[in-house]
């Protein structure tokens with residue numbers, strides 16, 4: 397235990413030395429994965445991992461806000477997660493209620509504004525209320541945006557965008573020849589994030605190396621990091637380590653390195 401503490405202290409000191417506070421990514425998106433495996437490794441039910449994962453969300457939110465991140469997008473429930481056993485789905489639907497009922501005062505204290513992407517009309521009434529209340533209660537905050545993806549799927553998002561644009565064409569409001577990338581971006585659920593709609597850094601925990609229908613349009617030029625820790629083990633130091641790795645990358649956006 398003592399050794400572990402010494403190790404984390406060293407890790408934290410090393411991180412602080414290497415982190416460039418002038419080059420913090422504006423938008424960090426995280427696919428929070430591995431809750432179930434974290435629990436199973438401890439012979440606990442999968443939902444125990446989700447419960448612990450909620451604590452990680454709190455820690456990482458504060459850490460990101462303290463570092464000056466502008467937008468933190470967290471993938472909490474996908475359009476495909478309905479396929480899970482109803483007991484697990486029900487538990488996951490209770491989590492936003494628990495999360496916001498204990499955490500909104502901290503969010504306000506840190507000037508963090510809550511936003512949501514995804515079709516929340518399919519969530520239970522109480523969950524919808526918790527989400528809407530959190531959005532309303534943090535509406536005046538103008539620090540970091542904590543953007544939850546809830547019942548979110550990127551293909552669903554793109555399909556909805558196409559429907560809206562198609563309807564506008566049909567109604568004669570837009571000429572199809574004027575459809576451009578900017579128009580599509582403006583019809584995505586991330587449009588509310590303004591200039592920070594596209595993540596600079598996308599992190600997935602648990603060692604899985606796939607995107608699982610998350611922000612496909614927006615991550616065209618994001619830096620991707622797949623980290624082995626399960627989400628309940630991730631923390632502020634893990635976030636700093638990921639940012640240091642990001643700061644060592646050379647983003648080129650199709651151009652040349654020294655342009």
Ligand code: IPE
Nearest residue numbers: 428429430431432433434472
């Ligand atoms: C991520 O953890 C949380 C959600 C998808 C809601 P998982 O529940 O996917 O955990 P694993 O991947 O099965 O370990």
Ligand code: IPE
Nearest residue numbers: 427428429471472473474608
């Ligand atoms: C992605 O994780 C969704 C969330 C983190 C909310 P999954 O665990 O659902 O993804 P797959 O099924 O492993 O691709």
Ligand code: MG
Nearest residue numbers: 429430431432
């Ligand atoms: Mg998973």
